[in-house]
Amino acid sequence: MRRLAAAAALTAAALILTACNDSKGSTPSPVAWTKVDVGAEPVVLTEHGGQLLVGLRDRGAKVVPQLVVLDGDQRKKVTVTPSPQSPYAFEAIWYSIAYDGKRLLALGGAAGGAHSNTRWTVWTGTLDKGLVEHPQTFETFGGQTAGQLFSAVITPSGGALLGSWGGVETGNDASVWLPQGETKWVRQNPAKTALQSTPSLLVGGSYGTTLGEGILLVGSQVRLAPNVVAQEAAIWRSTKLNQGWSRMALPEPGDRSQALTATCTTSCVISGYVDGQLALWQLDEKGSAKRLTSVPSIPVGDKDKLPPPIVDGDRIVQIVAQDNKVKVLTYRDGGWTVQESTGAEGAVADAVLTEGKVYLIAGNALWTTTLS
Template structure:
C-alpha cells in the first residue's frame, strides 16, 4: 500500500488577498485554483526548467514504450524532443525518467527500469540537445551494477560539466555518497570518495538522496547517522562541492530534533532545503558561505520517511514547497516565521515535482497530471 503523502506549497501571494491573517479568528484564505495542462496521452513524471523553457518528461504506464520528452516554451507551444534509445539496450525502451538536467544548451537525463532476477533498477544515461534529441549512451554492467551497487537519484549540469549522483557500497562501511563523471566514448565512471566527507566511517554514515547545483559546484542533501556506543542519531545534512567533484564539505543542518532528513533542495544565490524533523515538515536555508538555519514557524505538516517532497520554489522573498496530506494539495505561503496555509482546487494524489517559471507560472505534477497556477 502506498504511504500517505502530503502536498504543501510554500509560495508567495498566489491571488489578491492571500496575505490574510492566519489568526484563528480570521477567515480561511481562498483556495488556490489550478488548471490542468494538456501533455497528450502520456503521464508526466519529471520537470526541468531553464529561462522560459519547461521540459516535461513523460511515461506510458504499463507499456514498453520509449519515454517521451516535451518542451513547453514561453508561448505555451509544446514541441516533442526526439528520444533515441540504443537498439542494443533493451531497458532504454522502457525507462522511466528519474532526473533531467538542462542548462539552456545541453541535456543530461537519468532513466531507470526494473529488470533482472531481483528486479533491480537498470539505469540508463542520455545526453543531447533539444534540437538534436536525447540519445542514450550505453554503459557496461559495472558502471551502475554489481554487488556493491547503491542508488542513483539526480543528474546535474554545472559550468564545469555534468555529473550523476547517487550512493555506492562504502570504502569502509555502509554506503558512500557517489559521483559519476563522463569520460571518452560516452562512458561514465565512479569517482573515489576515500578520505572525503562523501565517505562513510564506522562512526558516521552518509546518506544523500537528492542533488542539485549551486554556482560551479554540487549540493547533495539527505541525512547523516552518527554511531556511538548505545547511540544512533539520524540528522539532516547537506554536502557541497566548490567545483564539480572538488572541495567537498559537509554541513549538519541545525535544530535536527531527535530524527531528521533533508529530502530536496533548490539553489540560486543560496539554497532552500526541505525535509522533516521528528515527522513534521522542516525547511532550512543554506547560504553560499556555508551558514545554515532552520526556518521558524513552519506549520505542522506530517512528513514520513517515504514521503515525496518536490523541490521548493523561491518567488521573490517567499518560498514555495509542495507536500501532500491525505491526497489533498495544500498551499503553504511564507518566509521565516510567517506562513499561510491554503487548500487547492484541482490536483489530488501524490505530488512529485514542481517548477516556477519567470512569468510566475507554477507547474506541478500531482497524481498522473500536470497542473498550473500563477503566483502574483
C-alpha cells in the same frame, strides 16, 4: 449623549474592521489549479530560461520515456532515441533530467533481472538533436556493491550523476559519476573525502542539484557511538563539480531528521522532515544554515515525496500533499500561510516555477497556477 454615541460608533466600526481582517487572515482563498494536457503521464520537471521540460512516461508507446518542452504557448516534442544494445532503455522511467539551456543530461531506470533491481540508463543531447541513450557496462551502475542513483546535474564545469555505492570502509558512500569522453561514465573514488562513510558516521544522500560551480547534495548523516544512533539532516557541497567536498549537519535536527530536496540559486532552500514533521532550512551565500521557524504541522516520513521548494523573490513556497489533498505553504516576512487547492489532488511528485507560473505534478497529471 453625543460623546457616548460617537464612542459607540467608533467601537462598532473597529469591531467590524477587526472581524474582516481576522476572517481574511484565517481563511485564505484556495489555490486554483488548471490541468495541462501533455499527452502522457508526467514524471519529472525541469526548467531554464522560461522553457519547461516535462519528462513523460507513455506506457503504450514503443519507447516509454518521452520528453516535451513547453515554451510559452509553444509545445515541442523532443526526440528520445534508445540504443538497440540497451533493452532497458525502451522501458525506462525518468528519474532526473538536467538542462542548462544548451545541454541535456538525463537519468532513467527500469526494473529488471531476477531480483527486479533498477537497471540504470544515462542519456545526453540537446533539444534540437534529441536525447540519445549511451549503454554502459553492467559494472558501471550494477553489481553486488551497487547502491542507488537519484540525480543528474549540469554545472558550468560539466555534468554528473549522483547516487550511492558500497562504502570504501563501511555502509554506503555518496557517489559521483563523471563522463569520460562522449559516452562512457566512470564512478569517482570518494575515499578520504566528505562523501565517505566511516565506522562512526554513515553518509546517506537522497537528492542533488547545482550550486554555482559546484554541487549541493542533501540527505542525512547517521552518527554511530556506543549506545547512540542519531540520524540528522545534512548537506554536502563541492566547490567545483567533484572537487572540494564538505559536509554540514543542518541545525535543529531533532531526534531523527532527513533533508529530501532543495532549490538553489546563489543560496539554497532545503526541505525535509524533523521527527516526522515537515521542516525547511535556508543556506545563505556564505554557507551558514538556519531552520525556518513555525513551519505548519504537516506529517512527512521516509516514503513521502516532497517537490523542491519554490523561491519567488522574498517568499518561499512548499507544496505538500496531506491525505491526497494538495496544500500550498507560503513563507514570507517570518510568517506562514496555508492554502488548500482546487483541481489538483493526489500525491505530489515535482514542482517548478517558470515565467511567473507554478507547474506541479500531482496525481500523475500536470497542473499549473499563478500564485497571488
